[in-house]
Amino acid sequence: MKPRVLITRAIPENGIEMLREHFEVEVWEDEHEIPREVLLRKVKNVDALVTMLSERIDAEVFDAAPRLRIVANYAVGYDNIDVEEATRRGIYVTNTPDVLTDATADFAWVLLLATARRLIEADRFTRSGEWKRKGVAWHPRWFLGYDVYGKTIGIIGFGRIGQAVARRARGFGMKILYNSKSRKPEVEKELGAEFKPLDELLKKSDFVVLAVPLTKETYRMIGERELKLMKPTAILVNIARGKVVDTSALVKALKEGWIAGAGLDVYEEEPYYHEELFSLKNVVLAPHIGSATFGAREGMAELVARNIIAFKNGEVPPTLVNREVLNVRKPG
Ligand code: 8YV
Numbered sequence: 001m002k003p004r005v006l007i008t009r010a011i012p013e014n015g016i017e018m019l020r021e022h023f024e025v026e027v028w029e030d031e032h033e034i035p036r037e038v039l040l041r042k043v044k045n046v047d048a049l050v051t052m053l054s055e056r057i058d059a060e061v062f063d064a065a066p067r068l069r070i071v072a073n074y075a076v077g078y079d080n081i082d083v084e085e086a087t088r089r090g091i092y093v094t095n096t097p098d099v100l101t102d103a104t105a106d107f108a109w110v111l112l113l114a115t116a117r118r119l120i121e122a123d124r125f126t127r128s129g130e131w132k133r134k135g136v137a138w139h140p141r142w143f144l145g146y147d148v149y150g151k152t153i154g155i156i157g158f159g160r161i162g163q164a165v166a167r168r169a170r171g172f173g174m175k176i177l178y179n180s181k182s183r184k185p186e187v188e189k190e191l192g193a194e195f196k197p198l199d200e201l202l203k204k205s206d207f208v209v210l211a212v213p214l215t216k217e218t219y220r221m222i223g224e225r226e227l228k229l230m231k232p233t234a235i236l237v238n239i240a241r242g243k244v245v246d247t248s249a250l251v252k253a254l255k256e257g258w259i260a261g262a263g264l265d266v267y268e269e270e271p272y273y274h275e276e277l278f279s280l281k282n283v284v285l286a287p288h289i290g291s292a293t294f295g296a297r298e299g300m301a302e303l304v305a306r307n308i309i310a311f312k313n314g315e316v317p318p319t320l321v322n323r324e325v326l327n328v329r330k331p332g
Contacts (some may be wrong), residue, residue, distance in 0.1 A: 003047035004067075005308060008034045008055055011074055015050075015301025022309055023048065040064040048308045050074055051081070053288075054270065058082040062089055069329075070311045072304040073321075075291075076100055076161075077241060079214040083322050090329030093321040094307035097160060099299030100291035105164030107290040108209050108239045111263025115235050115284045116207070117145040146206070146233060146260060149173050154205030156198070156221075157212030157240060158184055165209050166191045177201045180212075202229040207237065214241035222246065227253040235261045239290045242267035251276045254283060265290050 005023040007016065019025050026042070028034045033054055034042070043049060043065035051057055053075045062068060062085060070092040071081060078095050086093050114120060122143050125131055150173045155162045158180035166176045166187075176193040178184075179201045187193060198221075202208060208230060212218045222236070223246040230236070236259055238245055247268045253259050254277075261282035270288055277283055291300070307317035314332030 003312065004045055005048040005050065006042050006046045007050040008039065009052055009074070011050065011304065012298045012301040014298050015303075015305040018302065018305035019308060022312055043068060048072065048311070050304050050308070053077065053080050056080055057086075059085050062086065062091065070094065070308055070317070072307045072317075074300055074304055076104075077213055078321055079241060087322045087325045087328065090325060092311055092317060092325055092331065094304070094317045094319050095321050096300040096303045097319055099303055100296040101160045101164050103293040103296035104161050104239055104290040105168060106293075107265060107286075108161075108165045108211070108237050108263075109168055111237045111239065111265060111284055111286065112207055112209065112235065113148060115237070115261045115263040115282070116148050118143045120284050121281055146235065148207075151175075151206040152177060152204055153207045153209065154178070154196070154201040155193075155209045155211055156180070156201065157210065157218075158187065158193070159211065159213075161239070162209070162211035163187055163191065165211060166193055177205060181217075198226070199229055202226055203231070205234060206231065207235050209237045210240040210244050212240050212244060214243050218244050220244065220246045222250070224249040224252070227258050230259045232257055233260050235259065235263065237263045239265045242270065242272075247274070247276075251280075254280050 002024045005019050005025050007025065007027045010027055010029050016025060016027060043061060045067065046065060047067050048070045049068060050072045057071055057080060059082060068091055071086060072094045073081060074096060076095050076097045078093060081093055083093050152175040153169045154177040155165055156179050158178040162178065169176050170191065176191055177196045178193050179196055179198050183195045188195065221244055227249055250262060254262060263284045265286045266288055277285060303319060307319060310317045311331045316331055
């Protein structure tokens with residue numbers, strides 16, 4: 001009998017097909033998330049689990065899944081998984097870095113440019129017929145936005161995605177500041193980026209891009225104090241995790257003009273349904289689609305499959321998150 005994999009959402013076929021060669025595969029096809037109780041029931045007989053950001057994979061899931069050996073997250077961030085608990089139990093955890101770096105960095109720029117140049121407001125104005133109703137062809141003060149070329153970008157979190165955002169900033173002739181847990185001298189040289197303490201970065205940047213993983217240290221790292229340090233003309237872009245920002249403080253900052261705008265792909269709660277941001281003109285809101293390109297999604301599906309297949313073949317999965325697990329249980 002083949003070992004079993006449960007995939008909690010319909011990922012692209014390329015990954016599913018790869019897995020089918022080695023496993024009995026079950027895919028939760030529903031558009032809605034798999035209900036918790038169904039997940040707990042279905043994991044009972046599975047050897048591998050492909051999971052996503054919105055599912056909490058913790059001791060309760062592990063208790064319900066006595067055969068589970070590997071959890072492959074269909075995301076680079078893995079704050080939805082209790083990795084420590086998985087390691088303790090000898091369960092491998094993998095993620096999908098690299099394959100989504102460019103798509104996500106591109107999307108940071110989509111948000112940055114759309115917010116700076118008020119693209120969504122302008123689109124609404126044009127398609128709603130308001131332009132026509134006004135009967136004015138053009139006005140020199142319509143939709144004035146912020147200059148991007150030659151300005152200063154501050155990137156918080158300088159891993160793969162943060163660096164890819166910086167690489168693009170070079171094409172915009174920008175001064176690049178960054179803050180991260182550790183300094184990266186080679187990248188500083190390559191990209192001409194300068195390391196700055198957080199407060200200084202916030203004070204000096206025209207655009208602040210958040211690209212940190214969600215950890216205990218980064219939880220709500222941008223709150224009232226930090227937003228007040230930013231320039232009133234600055235724009236905040238969040239493509240990381242919503243919980244990195246204190247949303248109530250951000251709403252205040254946007255309403256009271258401590259900052260000029262925000263481009264957000266992620267929220268403290270997802271789906272985001274609090275109306276406080278919806279009425280603000282100076283925000284651009286996306287429903288967590290940073291990595292949503294055909295190419296990135298296929299790359300993610302393939303990597304998820306490669307990780308699980310490698311594990312089954314007794315190899316170390318290529319993008320293993322918890323290397324310490326190797327001391328607890330050998331792959332296979
Ligand atoms: C995923 C993400 O699409 O990779 C991540 O960490 O946030 C996104 O790319 C999402 O998390 C689905 O699991």
